[in-house]
Amino acid sequence: MKHSIATVSLSGMLPEKLRAIAAAGFDGVEIFENDLLYYEGSPADVKSICQDLGLEIFLFQPFRDFEGMPRERLTKNLHRAEKKFELMHELGVDRMLLCSNVQNNCIKDDTMIMDDLYAIAEKAALHNIKVGYEALAWGAHVNSYRHAWSLVKEIDHPNLGMILDSFHTLSIKDDLTELAYIPKEKIFFVQLADAPLMKMDVLEWSRHFRCFPGQGQFNLQYFLAPILVAGYEGPLSLEIFNDEFRAAPTEQTACYARRSLLYLEELTRNHLQYNYITAHQSLFSPAPVAQYESVAFLEFAVDESARTELNHWFEQLGFQKTGQHKSKDVSLYQQGDINLVLNSEPDSFAQHYYAIHGPSLCASAFKVSNAEQALTRAKQYGCHTYEGRLGPKEQFIPAILAPDGSLQYFLDNAADIHQTDFFSKPNDQVAYLNSIDHFAIGIPPETMDIWTLHFKSIFGFVTEHELTLADPYGLMKSKVVRSIDSTVRIPLNISENKHTSIARSFTAYRGSGLQHVAFSTKDIFETVAKLQENNLKLLKIPENYYEDLSAKFDLDEQFLNKLQAHNLLYDEDEKGGAMLHVYSEIFGNRFFFEILQRFNGYSQYGANNTPVRLTAQRAANN
Ligand SMILES: O=C(O)c1ccc(O)c(O)c1
Numbered sequence: 001m002k003h004s005i006a007t008v009s010l011s012g013m014l015p016e017k018l019r020a021i022a023a024a025g026f027d028g029v030e031i032f033e034n035d036l037l038y039y040e041g042s043p044a045d046v047k048s049i050c051q052d053l054g055l056e057i058f059l060f061q062p063f064r065d066f067e068g069m070p071r072e073r074l075t076k077n078l079h080r081a082e083k084k085f086e087l088m089h090e091l092g093v094d095r096m097l098l099c100s101n102v103q104n105n106c107i108k109d110d111t112m113i114m115d116d117l118y119a120i121a122e123k124a125a126l127h128n129i130k131v132g133y134e135a136l137a138w139g140a141h142v143n144s145y146r147h148a149w150s151l152v153k154e155i156d157h158p159n160l161g162m163i164l165d166s167f168h169t170l171s172i173k174d175d176l177t178e179l180a181y182i183p184k185e186k187i188f189f190v191q192l193a194d195a196p197l198m199k200m201d202v203l204e205w206s207r208h209f210r211c212f213p214g215q216g217q218f219n220l221q222y223f224l225a226p227i228l229v230a231g232y233e234g235p236l237s238l239e240i241f242n243d244e245f246r247a248a249p250t251e252q253t254a255c256y257a258r259r260s261l262l263y264l265e266e267l268t269r270n271h272l273q274y275n276y277i278t279a280h281q282s283l284f285s286p287a288p289v290a291q292y293e294s295v296a297f298l299e300f301a302v303d304e305s306a307r308t309e310l311n312h313w314f315e316q317l318g319f320q321k322t323g324q325h326k327s328k329d330v331s332l333y334q335q336g337d338i339n340l341v342l343n344s345e346p347d348s349f350a351q352h353y354y355a356i357h358g359p360s361l362c363a364s365a366f367k368v369s370n371a372e373q374a375l376t377r378a379k380q381y382g383c384h385t386y387e388g389r390l391g392p393k394e395q396f397i398p399a400i401l402a403p404d405g406s407l408q409y410f411l412d413n414a415a416d417i418h419q420t421d422f423f424s425k426p427n428d429q430v431a432y433l434n435s436i437d438h439f440a441i442g443i444p445p446e447t448m449d450i451w452t453l454h455f456k457s458i459f460g461f462v463t464e465h466e467l468t469l470a471d472p473y474g475l476m477k478s479k480v481v482r483s484i485d486s487t488v489r490i491p492l493n494i495s496e497n498k499h500t501s502i503a504r505s506f507t508a509y510r511g512s513g514l515q516h517v518a519f520s521t522k523d524i525f526e527t528v529a530k531l532q533e534n535n536l537k538l539l540k541i542p543e544n545y546y547e548d549l550s551a552k553f554d555l556d557e558q559f560l561n562k563l564q565a566h567n568l569l570y571d572e573d574e575k576g577g578a579m580l581h582v583y584s585e586i587f588g589n590r591f592f593f594e595i596l597q598r599f600n601g602y603s604q605y606g607a608n609n610t611p612v613r614l615t616a617q618r619a620a621n622n
């Protein structure tokens with residue numbers, strides 16, 4: 001289907017927005033009146049910029065507070081409309097959005113409103129313009145598409161139709177059934193926006209918190225599907241009022257905006273198919289999501305000194321160096337199913353990454369059912385791919401760029417590369433740690449929505465509820481993205497405050513970066529004893545914490561003493577699951593390691609203990 005976006009959705013000056021919109025692959029735009037008002041060029045200039053960029057102008061908007069005004073205002077309002085029709089001719093657009101009146105003095109009389117709408121439709125006809133009526137959720141009288149449609153249907157004028165905007169419909173939880181029964185020629189335009197569910201004034205919610213499809217909590221496919229069933233074939237247009245996007249980089253936002261429409265098309269296609277409705281042929285249909293089986297490896301960019309230091313930490317954690325790359329300065333550490341890689345190869349991706357970020361996670365690799373399929377899907381979604389220089393006999397591993405510019409590899413032959421790419425020796429030590437339970441990354445707050453969309457669309461991951469947690473110097477928020485069956489889990493952490501641990505890691509990394517890696521073990525007491533024997537520095541937990549535990553949970557004294565002796569933290573969930581976990585100290589203000597054991601299907605991340613951890617880390621690292 002054709003894709004469009006309202007200019008209000010992006011940051012920047014009008015020409016800059018238009019260039020980014022074209023570069024992201026949109027077919028056209030809605031010109032938001034304010035963008036035009038503030039622009040120094042004429043409407044004809046805007047028309048020619050769009051033409052040069054290959055963008056169609058689909059819609060001019062909004063025209064406000066027209067219908068149902070006191071009678072003496074009608075002539076004036078019709079005159080105002082005609083002025084805008086003339087401007088629209090200069091712009092080269094034939095469709096206008098009229099939003100329902102929000103004024104206090106709007107007269108709540110359907111007959112009078114219909115007279116007014118008929119009058120504007122007649123004027124529009126003289127100018128060859130089509131007026132689409134949109135019910136704002138906070139409209140003074142008309143605030144639902146069903147009310148708007150009852151009026152438009154009754155008026156039955158060829159120059160008057162409907163504009164359907166997902167936000168206004170889904171925010172008031174309106175019934176969606178009637179959408180399928182609006183004749184397609186009466187649906188003049190469709191606007192799409194997602195939003196997080198919030199308890200607040202609907203106007204404020206709409207003006208500040210809309211987001212791209214897939215980033216919020218609306219089920220947009222339930223809104224779009226009946227519109228397609230009605231036969232609508234016009235553009236799908238994003239209209240996003242969002243404070244973060246107003247400040248975010250224009251080009252990147254435009255790219256993710258476009259991807260969100262592809263994602264919505266895919267969800268809608270699946271939803272239609274699930275209901276045995278023949279899907280629109282033109283709906284985006286990418287390669288299916290591959291199955292994500294595990295984290296295949298985590299790769300750290302290091303220089304010589306960081307390599308020595310991390311080598312030491314890994315050994316203390318019980319890893320064994322089992323591989324040396326055949327042609328590169330890359331080494332492999334293993335334990336159980338865990339693979340960690342240190343890369344200090346000159347003139348490589350890792351070294352460029354190191355030059356900017358210092359010791360950091362430069363790549364994460366995922367074991368998937370079919371790497372080619374995962375890559376194809378990512379490409380279809382417009383992801384940037386990466387192909388590094390291959391050494392002799394080295395295997396090619398498909399990779400894409402994550403939103404922070406690090407690499408994400410897809411592997412379906414994880415076992416093989418150890419043989420083909422590395423001089424390897426068998427791991428002959430006992431494995432205390434078994435697998436990567438999760439790894440957390442700290443990201444700039446304004447990129448949270450981009451990251452979630454990345455994992456949802458490319459990886460087919462799901463998100464868990466965002467949690468707000470206390471740091472001694474502010475707040476952090478954490479949202480987990482994970483594969484459906486939890487084989488891969490990645491908490492995404494943000495903080496708006498300047499002095500929190502997350503903020504400190506941003507400074508160290510000069511950007512986003514790894515916060516911690518959590519390894520699972522099958523016997524945490526034995527493992528911790530071993531790590532202590534290896535002199536791994538574990539985070540010391542204050543005694544008060546254990547006092548509180550004994551008050552909160554039904555734990556016996558001996559067990560509590562054992563926890564305290566091992567600096568172990570304890571959490572329970574409401575379904576009877578429990579978790580024991582312990583933390584290392586922090587590696588250079590950057591990342592740390594967690595060792596955990598889950599019991600009885602505990603599916604959380606010990607967030608209740610995060611404030612204790614953050615405070616203890618700060619005490620140890622100040
Ligand atoms: O917030 C508003 O005023 C506004 C204007 C135009 C729209 O299309 C819309 O959905 C909201």
Ligand SMILES: [Mg+2]
Nearest residue numbers: 134165191239
């Ligand atoms: Mg709208």
